[in-house]
Amino acid sequence: QRQMCIRDRSTGDDCCCDGEMLLTRRRVLVVACALLGSLLGLFKMMLILPQLEPVPYLRKAPPSRPNRPNPANTLSQLSNKSPIWSEQHELRLAMEARKKSNGVVLYSEAGCFGEKIVVSSMSNEPNCKSCWDACGKTYPSGTDANLHIRSVQLAGSDLWGRRFYRSCVGTYHYDQPEEVKLMPSGTPGCYHFDKSAALASVVWHDAPDHSRIFLPQSYRVLYSAESATYFGYQAYAHLLGFKRSQQQTSPATGYTRLLTASEPDDLSTEKGGVIPTFTAARHPRFSFAYGPFNKPDVVDKFMQSGAATENVMVLTDPDNFLVQSVANVASEVHPGHGAGAGAFFLGNPQVLRLWRECICSLSHRRGACAGLPPVRQDEIEKEFPDEPQVAHHWVRGRLEPQVWAAGKLLDGQQCDVHPDHVAVPYFVHREDLTAMAPVWKYITVQILQIRHKVDPLLRGLQLSWCAEMYGYIFAAAALGVKHKVWTGLQLRDVEAKISWEQGRDQDIKMIHMGRAWFPQAYAHRVTPQWIHTEGRDLRPPGTEQVWCKCNWTAADQVPWPLPAGIDFVSNVTLTLIHDSYQQFGRPPTNKFRAGNTPDGYHKSFP
Numbered sequence: 378q379r380q381m382c383i384r385d386r387s388t389g390d391d392c393c394c395d396g397e398m399l400l401t402r403r404r405v406l407v408v409a410c411a412l413l414g415s416l417l418g419l420f421k422m423m424l425i426l427p428q429l430e431p432v433p434y435l436r437k438a439p440p441s442r443p444n445r446p447n448p449a450n451t452l453s454q455l456s457n458k459s460p461i462w463s464e465q466h467e468l469r470l471a472m473e474a475r476k477k478s479n480g481v482v483l484y485s486e487a488g489c490f491g492e493k494i495v496v497s498s499m500s501n502e503p504n505c506k507s508c509w510d511a512c513g514k515t516y517p518s519g520t521d522a523n524l525h526i527r528s529v530q531l532a533g534s535d536l537w538g539r540r541f542y543r544s545c546v547g548t549y550h551y552d553q554p555e556e557v558k559l560m561p562s563g564t565p566g567c568y569h570f571d572k573s574a575a576l577a578s579v580v581w582h583d584a585p586d587h588s589r590i591f592l593p594q595s596y597r598v599l600y601s602a603e604s605a606t607y608f609g610y611q612a613y614a615h616l617l618g619f620k621r622s623q624q625q626t627s628p629a630t631g632y633t634r635l636l637t638a639s640e641p642d643d644l645s646t647e648k649g650g651v652i653p654t655f656t657a658a659r660h661p662r663f664s665f666a667y668g669p670f671n672k673p674d675v676v677d678k679f680m681q682s683g684a685a686t687e688n689v690m691v692l693t694d695p696d697n698f699l700v701q702s703v704a705n706v707a708s709e710v711h712p713g714h715g716a717g718a719g720a721f722f723l724g725n726p727q728v729l730r731l732w733r734e735c736i737c738s739l740s741h742r743r744g745a746c747a748g749l750p751p752v753r754q755d756e757i758e759k760e761f762p763d764e765p766q767v768a769h770h771w772v773r774g775r776l777e778p779q780v781w782a783a784g785k786l787l788d789g790q791q792c793d794v795h796p797d798h799v800a801v802p803y804f805v806h807r808e809d810l811t812a813m814a815p816v817w818k819y820i821t822v823q824i825l826q827i828r829h830k831v832d833p834l835l836r837g838l839q840l841s842w843c844a845e846m847y848g849y850i851f852a853a854a855a856l857g858v859k860h861k862v863w864t865g866l867q868l869r870d871v872e873a874k875i876s877w878e879q880g881r882d883q884d885i886k887m888i889h890m891g892r893a894w895f896p897q898a899y900a901h902r903v904t905p906q907w908i909h910t911e912g913r914d915l916r917p918p919g920t921e922q923v924w925c926k927c928n929w930t931a932a933d934q935v936p937w938p939l940p941a942g943i944d945f946v947s948n949v950t951l952t953l954i955h956d957s958y959q960q961f962g963r964p965p966t967n968k969f970r971a972g973n974t975p976d977g978y979h980k981s982f983p
Contacts, residue, residue: 479533502547538582597631609964717799
């Protein structure tokens with residue numbers, strides 16, 4: 378059975394209902410009921426809101442892509458007409474119409490006279506949704522609207538927690554904004570205010586966000602790791618974050634650690650541990666020469682194993698700790714269309730140079746890669762003798778139609794494609810990732826061969842440690858898989874500091890942890906033993922660094938308890954590590970983890 382869900386902004390919960398009726402009686406019961414339910418509001422709006430803003434653009438069903446290489450026939454099966462997407466689209470349109478029928482008309486004079494501004498609950502401001510404020514707004518004549526709103530006319534049957542305020546709450550932050558009470562005026566249907574001061578804002582606190590209506594589809598959270606002290610505490614905290622973040626239960630959400638090792642470790646469920654784990658052996662050369670190569674390598678082996686059955690793969694890193702459900706993001710994914718966080722190289726033109734001069738046409742390299750030969754076919758076969766999807770199918774590629782198309786990927790035909798500047802977490806359809814993974818691995822090998830020669834020419838790309846990041850986006854570009862840069866998907870430790878309340882209100886899905894800070898006064902007065910000298914230049918104003926995953930003491934020394942005023946990422950990081958130890962215990966020092974020493978912290982089990 379299919380369900381319909383909508384995210385509750387106040388609690389962060391996904392409210393879902395039985396969707397079978399939505400499938401069988403979609404137009405009759407869903408669209409008609411929604412429109413009939415707001416019929417009175419629509420009638421009023423026709424009378425008094427003739428200037429409502431037009432319906433915002435909603436993306437249409439994805440067009441066909443007849444000219445792009447199609448590595449798997451299944452990639453295009455849902456590209457033109459996705460039943461899930463069509464249902465979701467109609468439900469959003471119905472809710473949008475309902476929201477547009479609820480609004481206000483704001484007048485410059487008492488008695489609902491003078492100039493007017495028409496506002497609906499579709500309005501949004503930087504600090505809130507379904508809200509409007511007068512700061513920076515003008516009447517049609519150009520008169521400043523702020524402090525010049527004297528009366529208001531209401532429309533629509535849904536109140537949705539509608540409130541009026543004296544301050545511009547959509548532009549500026551107020552802990553307790555002063556509310557304005559409406560009072561009937563002498564004109565029917567017109568209201569004035571209980572004090573002489575003018576109104577500045579209107580907010581529909583409980584209005585549903587039509588963009589958050591979604592029909593859930595199955596997804597699995599993945600991350601790649603090795604068995605080491607450095608990864609042990611992150612694995613426990615990652616699992617606890619997953620358990621606490623209220624991921625969807627219908628369809629059930631999958632969870633797998635992708636471990637690169639010669640055998641499962643003691644944290645895996647296979648060995649009596651608590652972490653669901655898929656284990657794959659190391660590549661004998663690239664795994665040790667460049668550790669991040671393990672990510673495309675183990676992802677490829679996992680996808681080839683057939684263990685992934687969910688529609689969407691959510692590929693994270695061990696230091697991505699989940700905070701809220703990602704079900705609504707996963708619902709947007711379909712074959713050929715994924716999503717991801719904005720990468721650190723977002724907007725960097727050197728990415729396109731690397732793609733066009735070095736990768737998209739291996740036999741005709743130019744610019745930064747002029748004169749640099751690609752990895753030869755016989756070398757690929759030698760490095761991947763037991764992996765035909767990389768060594769034989771990908772390069773020779775005429776055994777199956779999808780592989781035959783993949784064989785043309787880097788011969789110049791895709792050089793006009795602009796790679797999407799995304800990074801983990803990646804949200805990608807299972808069929809796409811299955812096709813992309815061997816190409817991702819192959820391109821990473823090609824980048825590794827040239828990185829030391831190209832890095833000085835393209836310094837902004839940091840190829841020495843980011844080769845697999847470019848391998849992913851280039852594989853997606855080669856296969857025509859687009860990725861939307863999803864704003865607010867994660868918050869990194871080095872980005873702007875926000876409070877816990879702000880993080881909750883902004884619907885942050887996960888953090889990318891690395892460091893933690895305490896308020897400076899508290900750190901010096903109460904916990905001076907935690908203050909780090911390393912990373913002092915990265916300190917936000919008024920703070921001291923008290924923890925960093927870069928230190929070999931990170932798994933052993935976790936600052937606790939936490940003081941008031943700690944920032945969102947520091948709060949989540951230290952809470953999940955501390956609480957995971959309380960729930961699962963500390964990962965022991967043994968053959969899989971060499972311990973909290975300078976030499977043992979990063980040492981991985983082979």
